[in-house]
Amino acid sequence: MALIFHSNLSKDFSLILNNADDYNVIIKVGENQNIKEFHAHSVILRARSPYFRGALSANWITKKDNMIIFNKPNVTPNVFEMILKYIYTGEIDLSKESNEDILGFLVASDELLLEELFVHVQDYLIKQKSWIxxxxIPVLHAVSNLDSCKKLLDYCLKSICEDPVKFFSSKEFPSVNKEILLGLLKKDDLQIEEVIIWDYLLKWGIEQTSGLGNNRAGWNNENYEALKKTLNQFIPLIRFVRIPRADFFDKVRPYKTIIPDQIYEEIEEFYYKDTLPKTITLSSRTGPLIRSSNFESNIIKPILTNIIANWIDNKDAKYVYSYH
Structure with missing residues (x-):
């Protein structure tokens, strides 16, 4: 029967980390005013991390005075100290760390291919629901491009869809990444009125477009063209037929010039000529009361079921659609 003494092993390796006098790697971590130098042993780094196994190979290393010099500007000193402790001892106590550092720790563990650590940190962070x-926005910016962070990303997107106003109204919203916002506007389960999405999209676009101010009265044709360019990928994602006619007149019509002609013509025909749109998305984000996929009728065409749901949701009793 094998005897296992992991506790003493961890303590001994901790001493090697903290009191090393035979290190052969100098790692400079951080950037600007937040830089720190760490000392480590290449054999331990390579043994514990596939990332270091490649980065510290003979083909990649940089040496000075027989010492391997390695730079990691994209990791903060606090986070890298946690990483080294895990690598040397297999121990980490996340309860003593800030959630900001834990998020950085998650991203770093993914980059350094520390799979076991990554899984644990991601699960721990998801439990910090109130902080997330x-x-x-900072969480999404940190993990949206990491394939392995799908669990955390899905949690964030699901939570945003359930209470999107909190997300859209946050002070950080104007700085949200374009790809993140595009992904959200493509979702069908975003529980928010379309006119509110339109309002916040305009605010985001104005913030992202250089030279624009909030006073639209002072804009010229070049300003509108610049805003149109900023929002060109977003406009087709807005479900204009879900916006009540009064809001369309007050909030969409003034921005006619930033909307592609074909889309705007379809919106106008829908509201004023009872013409069914050909290219505009008809379905409701919050789920129509009547769905064409499971609704059968010999009288009503399937495509009209979403329009009927729109009337019901908007309670626009005065608007009657006549289909010939």
Missing amino acids: DKNF
Whole structure:
């Protein structure tokens, strides 16, 4: 029967980390005013991390005075100290760390291919729901491009869809990444009125477009063209037929010039000529009361079921659609 003494092993390796006098790697971590130098042993780094196994190979290393010099500017000193402790001892106590550092720790563990650590940190961070709910944007910016962070990303997107106003109204929203916003506007389960999405999209676009101010009265044709360019990928994702006619007149019509002609013509025909749109998305984000996929009728064409749901949701009793 094998005897296992992991506790003493961890303590001994901790001493090697903290009191090393035979290190052969100098790692400079951080950037600007937040830089720190760490000392480590290449054999341990390579043994514990596939990333270091490649980065510290003979083909890639840079040496000075027989010492391997390695730079990691994209990781903060606090986070890298946590990484080294895990690598040397297999121990980490996340309860003593800030959630901001834990998020950085998650991203670093993914980059350094520390799979076991990554899984644990991601699960731990998801449990910090109240913090994530207040910091959706920095979390999304950190993990949206990491394939392995799908679990955390899905949690964020699901939470945003359930209460999107909190996300859209946050002070950080104007800085949200374009790809993140595109992904959200493509979702069918975003529980928010379309006119509110339109309002916030305009605010985001104005913030992202250089030279625009909030006073639209002072805009010229070049300003509108610049805003149109900023929002060109977003406009087709807005479900204009879900916006009540009064809001369309007050909030969409003034921005006619930033909407492609074909889309705008279809919106106008839908509202004023009872013409069914050909290219505009008809379905409701919150789920229509009548769905064409499971609704059967010999009288009503399937495509009209979404329009009927629109009337019901908007309670626009005065608007009657006549189909010939």
